[in-house]
Amino acid sequence: MTCEDSPIQNPDDLLLDQLCHNLAEQGWGVLFDFFSPVLIEDLRNEVINHAGSTGLTEAGIGRGHDFMVDPSVRSDQTRWLSGETAAQSLYLKQMEHLRQGINRRLFLGLAVFEGHFALYEPGSFYAKHKDSFRGAANRVLSTVTYLNPDWNDKDGGQLILFDPESGAETARIKPEAGTLAVFLSEEIAHEVLISHAQRFSIAGWFRVGNKLSV
Ligand code: OGA
Numbered sequence: 001m002t003c004e005d006s007p008i009q010n011p012d013d014l015l016l017d018q019l020c021h022n023l024a025e026q027g028w029g030v031l032f033d034f035f036s037p038v039l040i041e042d043l044r045n046e047v048i049n050h051a052g053s054t055g056l057t058e059a060g061i062g063r064g065h066d067f068m069v070d071p072s073v074r075s076d077q078t079r080w081l082s083g084e085t086a087a088q089s090l091y092l093k094q095m096e097h098l099r100q101g102i103n104r105r106l107f108l109g110l111a112v113f114e115g116h117f118a119l120y121e122p123g124s125f126y127a128k129h130k131d132s133f134r135g136a137a138n139r140v141l142s143t144v145t146y147l148n149p150d151w152n153d154k155d156g157g158q159l160i161l162f163d164p165e166s167g168a169e170t171a172r173i174k175p176e177a178g179t180l181a182v183f184l185s186e187e188i189a190h191e192v193l194i195s196h197a198q199r200f201s202i203a204g205w206f207r208v209g210n211k212l213s214v
């Protein structure tokens with residue numbers, strides 16, 4: 001057998017196979033080494049810079065006319081990614097690769113990605129919620145990329161995922177740099193526990209339509 005005959009699997013393909021298997025089986029999955037540590041560090045530095053210069057705004061709930069800021073539900077601050085820096089542009093490119101890889105395996109027809117930086121200052125959290133509701137929605141898959149090096153368990157801020165059938169906690173994800181959580185937006189209720197340290201992330205969504213639903 002020659003080299004050409006042996007099926008050489010790209011390590012990326014194996015990661016995506018595993019992720020898509022988990023999405024199909026349980027509605028969520030986690031990738032640990034999808035982004036380079038340097039990219040994660042550059043993205044973290046961007047949020048840190050924005051935090052020091054009013055580049056972030058209080059996050060709200062709902063869209064358009066329904067938009068409101070409600071600190072009893074969530075208390076993070078956000079900034080949409082635009083691709084305005086090299087790091088954002090590389091991040092968006094990798095999410096595009098992920099979009100295509102997932103579509104090829106699961107036929108979800110994901111059309112676009114949108115995402116924002118999020119900063120949870122100490123004491124911040126996001127109460128249990130879903131990112132999308134059947135009927136109204138075109139958010140299909142939620143993604144969260146964490147940017148925090150050496151996160152300590154005592155800092156809290158874990159992402160809790162709930163089982164859609166039993167309602168029980170099914171996963172507790174530490175917001176450690178490089179971790180990427182992916183879950184079905186309509187199915188998986190989730191919550192961010194109170195963070196006791198500054199917590200940096202990028203929350204994002206793969207949508208089926210090109211238009212925002214207002
Ligand atoms: C969200 C969200 C989870 C996290 O922004 O909708 O649920 O772990 N984020 O930051």
Ligand code: MN
Binds near residue numbers: 130131
């Ligand atoms: Mn959410």
